[in-house]
Amino acid sequence: MTSNDPADHLRVGRDGAVAVLTIDRADKRNALTAGMWAALPRVLAGLAEDPSVRVLVLTGAGTTFCAGADISDLLGGPDTDDPMAHLRRDNLAAQAALRDFPRPTIAMIRGHCIGGGVELATCCDLRFTDPTGVFGVTPAKVGIVYTPTSTRQLMQLVGPATTRYLLYSGELVDAETALRTGLVDRLLPAGDLAGEVRRFAGVLAGRSALTQHAAKEVTAALAAGGDGEEVARRWYRETIAAGELAEGVAAFTERRTPRFPWTP
Structure with a gap:
């Protein structure tokens, strides 16, 4: 059918x-x-x-x-x-x-x-x-x-x-x-x-989904005529709270593939 x-x-x-x-x-x-x-x-x-x-x-x-x-x-x-x-x-x-x-x-x-x-x-x-x-x-x-x-x-x-x-x-x-x-x-x-x-x-x-999500929101804010500052600050706080930055730094130091914890 x-x-x-x-x-x-x-x-x-x-x-x-x-x-x-x-x-x-x-x-x-x-x-x-x-x-x-x-x-x-x-x-x-x-x-x-x-x-x-x-x-x-x-x-x-x-x-x-x-x-x-x-x-x-x-x-x-x-x-x-x-x-x-x-x-x-x-x-x-x-x-x-x-x-x-x-x-x-x-x-x-x-x-x-x-x-x-x-x-x-x-x-x-x-x-x-x-x-x-x-x-x-x-x-x-x-x-x-x-x-x-x-x-x-x-x-x-x-x-x-x-x-x-x-x-x-x-x-x-x-x-x-x-x-x-x-x-x-x-x-x-x-x-x-x-x-x-x-x-x-x-x-x-394989990259940080948080970074990508933040970049998407910041570029949209800039394209709409805003300065993106508040959006960037919010996502910066999240990268600390979610452990995203800590995992990225640890993976770089240990020369391994990062296992980023944040998911949208």
């Missing part, structure tokens, strides 16, 4: 402490339906609540990361005055759930990363791609106003000028341009992407 649950197109796998969330709708270039956008926060919440998950990798099935929102859903809402209201609400909720995920997140990008695919990628902490990566922010092609949330997320990575270039034109850019402008963090040779993401995710899984 075939399931109609949109979450079935959001496939979760595990590689030790690394969870891999795959957008699995390859016949539609992994375009997300309205139901998939709505299901994403639920799927992410389940992974966030699992303390054994130390790193999240987001990717797409086959040769494409994500072609964005399924265009057939853009005008499908019940409000004739604002037919995209439901989709915009669920899109923003999905972005928030990914952006606020409590552990490090990596977007592993092959092929097209377009529209809503860029929104998801920019909500991840890091973005790795290979030479097949193609990126586009395309609301100008269909007359959509990009939300301030998505615009800010993009602008924090590439700056105002490149944000305007992408939003005004809707043109696609290649992986080298994405790396040069800051849209992605790593450009790996063909065939090396999955292996390097796996290796690096393993590195992250």
